[in-house]
Amino acid sequence: MNLVLGDLNRWRLDPLQAVAPQLRLILRSRIIRNDLRPMSRLSEPELAKHYAVSRQPVREAFITLVNEGLLEIRPQRGTFVKRIDYQSVLDGRFVREAVEADIVRLLAANPDPALIRELRHQIAGQADVARRNFSHFIELDEAFHRTLAHAAGVESAWEYLNAIKSQMDRVRFISNEEFPVARLIKQHETVVDTIERSDRDAAEQAMRAHLREILNALPKIQTLYPDYFEGSPSNPD
Amino acid sequence: MNLVLGDLNRWRLDPLQAVAPQLRLILRSRIIRNDLRPMSRLSEPELAKHYAVSRQPVREAFITLVNEGLLEIRPQRGTFVKRIDYQSVLDGRFVREAVEADIVRLLAANPDPALIRELRHQIAGQADVARRNFSHFIELDEAFHRTLAHAAGVESAWEYLNAIKSQMDRVRFISNEEFPVARLIKQHETVVDTIERSDRDAAEQAMRAHLREILNALPKIQTLYPDYFEGSPSNPD
DNA sequence: ACTTCCCTACTACCATACAAGTCAACGGAG
DNA sequence: CTCCGTTGACTTGTATGGTAGTAGGGAAGT
Incomplete structure (x- = not known):
């Protein structure tokens, strides 16, 4: 059985930079976007040959992805x-809900008009690409939440959550139909509104509700694609 | 200038297991315990020669530690x-405070007598080793917080916080004198007490107060050992 | 028919060799 | 003496070969 190459060669390697980190990003992106599917096999020598590099940098990329x-x-x-x-x-x-709840509490305690404007601007952009390009929407969603963390002065906290976001995004890419993008955008608006009027409790609740949205989709997706999951109720391994 | 070897050879490599992960654990432990100090240089070939292995596994251990x-x-x-x-x-x-606040809220909502006993047992052990062995106390402290996460059913959430804990522990090992162990243990007791009497708000506040303790020590330590830090107010890089 | 063993084709892991960039010391020119 | 270019001993990054372990298929034995 050979590797699922797909349109792997869309990606180009910059010969001036180190190979291993570039491979890491490429593979990471392909896994999260479900281009490389769970349980599919990655062959060190095959990838090496495809990119015309040796096996060593491929291996090093693998190691970092194991850590993630x-x-x-x-x-x-x-x-x-x-x-x-x-x-x-x-x-x-759960971690994201706890952290981002505290973040919006901080922001609501002392609302910054410039921040509110920026967030509303981002939300407008989200609505633009809402249905057309799900992948792009996820990027904008990422930017939105990162902006909140940045404004709260804890941007490096967001870095700690990257691995978490990766796994959640994988779920979203498996079946984007299960995610009501319009509703997610509405929830973003609610978060911004509550921050603006400095209602800390409401802001916290709005964010918690927003981040619980995936709880609706997850069981459905797990039922539709049971092979993609492990450690789940119906697939206890 | 050569590498700070110290009593590096206290550690032994198990020839049956892969070398790279073992090196990773050894180096990780030595860095967190401030045995290998910030800005000190690690030489790939030197470490390789010392452990009688090649550069490759050393390099792979390095890569994982970069990610951490x-x-x-x-x-x-x-x-x-x-x-x-x-x-x-x-x-x-900040992340830990947010997450563990939610954890103790969960636990306080439905206190488990067996858990309370277990936690009290652990606290007794903490008091035992309190002054004698700071390193051992940190391990028990880790176990305490992990037990809380486990009881709340979010143990894998704790895994996400490992990198955070590492950096905080590094601070503690730089100067353990700044940490009032007796007070930390008292705070543990308060957390358990509030959980037991199902006082969710008090439990949350107790945990938040506990995790803010490092905010007292951090500025002092940064002043005492400015070279160990970067991105700090007085050392803005 | 079924089990056991071996052989082959893989794999990850490690060792070694090579390439390319960095930096400091040295030496000669001005 | 000062400055600048060169050199050479470092460093990490990459390439490639060798080793041990795993899995699967087929042959031999029960």
Whole structure:
């Protein structure tokens, strides 16, 4: 069985920069976007040949992706795209809710008009691309939440949440139909509104409700694509 | 200038397991315990020779430690123990406060007598080793907080916080004198008491107060050891 | 028909060699 | 003495070969 190459060659390597980090980004993106599917096999030599590099940088990219929970290396057996750990998604969502609830509380305590304007501007952009380009919407969604963290003065806190966001985004890319984009945007608006009128409790609740949205979609998706998950109720491994 | 080897050879490598992960754990532990100090240089070939392995596994261990924010590889220049990013410690603490506040709220909503007993047992152990062995106390402290996460059903959430804990522990190991262990243990007791009597707000506040304790020590330590930090007010890089 | 063993084709892991960039010391020119 | 270019000993990054372990298929034995 050979590797699922797809349109892998859309990506180009910059010969001036180190190869391993570039491969890391490429593979990471492809896994999150479900272009490389769970349990599919990644062959070190095959990828190396395809990019005309040696096996070593490929291997180093693999190692970093193992640390991010996206790959699984089974020694002397092979390297595979990790299935999505159901419980980890739930727990990651829990972490995000806790952190971002505190963030909006901070912001609502002392609303900054410039920030409100910026957020409203971003939301307008989200509405623009809403249905057309789901992948683009996720980027804008990422930017929105990152802006909140930045405004609260805890931007590096957001870095800590990257691995969490990755797993949640994987779920979204498996089946974007399950995510009511219009509603998500409405929730963004509610968050901004409550911050603007300095209603800390309402802002916190709005953010918590927003981040619980995935709880509606997750079970459906797990039922539709059970093979993509592990550690789930119906697939306890 | 050569590497600070110290009593590096206290550690032994198990020839049956892969070398790179073992090196990763050894180096990680030495960095967190401030045995390898910020900005000190780590030489790939020197470490390789010392452990009688090749450069490759050493290099792979380095890469994982870069991802954990403990090392910094400057290409063609050298590999150095990263200085502690002041803002990252603050933001990491912020994340922990948010998450663990929600955790104890969950636990207080439905207190489990068996859990309360277990936690009290752990606290007794903490008091035992309190002054004698600071390193051991930190391990028990880690176990305490992990037990809370486990009981709340979000143990894998705790995994996401590991990198945060690492940086905070580095601060503690730089100068353990600044940390009033007796008070920390008292705060643990307060957390357990409030959970037991199902006082959610009090439990949350107790945990938040507990995790703000490092805010007292951090500025002092930064003043005493400015070279160990970067991104701090007085050392803005 | 079923089990056991071996052989082959893989794999990840490690060792070694090579390439390319960095930096400091040295030495000669002005 | 000062300045600048060169050199050479470092560094990390990449390439490639070798080793041990795994899995699967087929042959031999029960």
